Amino acid sequence: xxxxxxxxxxxxxxxxxxxxxxxxxxxxxxxxxxxxxxxxxxxxxxxxxxxxxxxxxxxxxxxxxxxxxxxxxxxxxxxxxxxxxxxxxxxxxxxxxxxxxxxxxxxxxxxxxxxxxxxxxxxxxxxxxxxxxxxxxxxxxxxxxxxxxxxxxxxxxxxxxxxxxxxxxxxxxxxxxxxxxxxxxxxxxxxxxxxx
Amino acid sequence: xxxxxxxxxxxxxxxxxxxxxxxxxxxxxxxxxxxxxxxxxxxxxxxxxxxxxxxxxxxxxxxxxxxxxxx
Numbered sequence: 001x002x003x004x005x006x007x008x009x010x011x012x013x014x015x016x017x018x019x020x021x022x023x024x025x026x027x028x029x030x031x032x033x034x035x036x037x038x039x040x041x042x043x044x045x046x047x048x049x050x051x052x053x054x055x056x057x058x059x060x061x062x063x064x065x066x067x068x069x070x071x072x073x074x075x076x077x078x079x080x081x082x083x084x085x086x087x088x089x090x091x092x093x094x095x096x097x098x099x100x101x102x103x104x105x106x107x108x109x110x111x112x113x114x115x116x117x118x119x120x121x122x123x124x125x126x127x128x129x130x131x132x133x134x135x136x137x138x139x140x141x142x143x144x145x146x147x148x149x150x151x152x153x154x155x156x157x158x159x160x161x162x163x164x165x166x167x168x169x170x171x172x173x174x175x176x177x178x179x180x181x182x183x184x185x186x187x188x189x190x191x192x193x194x195x196x
Numbered sequence: 197x198x199x200x201x202x203x204x205x206x207x208x209x210x211x212x213x214x215x216x217x218x219x220x221x222x223x224x225x226x227x228x229x230x231x232x233x234x235x236x237x238x239x240x241x242x243x244x245x246x247x248x249x250x251x252x253x254x255x256x257x258x259x260x261x262x263x264x265x266x267x
Contacts, residue, residue, distance in 0.1 A: 047218075
């Protein structure tokens with residue numbers, strides 16, 4: 001009897017250990033787990049599970065397996081080249097004088113993250129300016145909130161930060177503006193009815 | 197009324213990294229599952245099964261290795 005099982009494995013293009021575990025139960029269903037292992041490049045890859053009858057597995061097993069294996073291979077190549085680059089970078093690295101300044105900047109940047117829309121980290125120089133801007137924005141918003149609490153809606157509206165200055169905060173500002181406007185109208189109505 | 201059977205999930209820690217093992221076969225008993233995965237993760241052979249904890253709409257079983265340091 002001739003099978004091409006091992007040739008199929010060779011065709012997957014992954015070099016390393018294949019851990020196959022095949023379980024056959026009394027109903028004729030086979031449960032197969034596949035784990036790919038390669039030294040320490042990737043650890044913690046969960047097993048892939050295939051559960052089907054022997055015929056189905058014969059037909060579809062390699063079809064289904066091919067894609068995740070290719071992705072894993074891609075990942076491993078990525079990690080390996082990344083590690084190489086990392087070591088290169090380590091060798092070339094010079095002691096950083098303004099390490100503390102950088103640390104502070106990154107700390108502030110972390111605070112920014114929740115309302116940061118772009119995925120790209122801005123250049124280092126930007127960070128300080130950005131943090132400053134964010135602080136200003138927060139202060140203004142705080143002031144607006146306080147004014148609104150004291151029913152000084154007109155003042156609060158005047159103090160609202162300019163959308164043009166904070167394009168990424170446009171939505172929040174607009175929402176606040178609507179909120180204040182509504183509050184102002186309600187308050188105006190109330191005072192008007194009092195005066196009547 | 198809707199009745200859902202909770203999925204079983206098996207958590208295993210290797211080198212400090214959590215590995216989520218999916219349920220290989222609903223017909224397996226917990227011991228079967230442990231035995232099944234022991235082929236891949238030999239540490240599981242002597243592991244204790246802790247759980248199930250019902251969390252996030254799953255039954256989570258934890259394999260806790262009893263392997264300690266010698267000496």
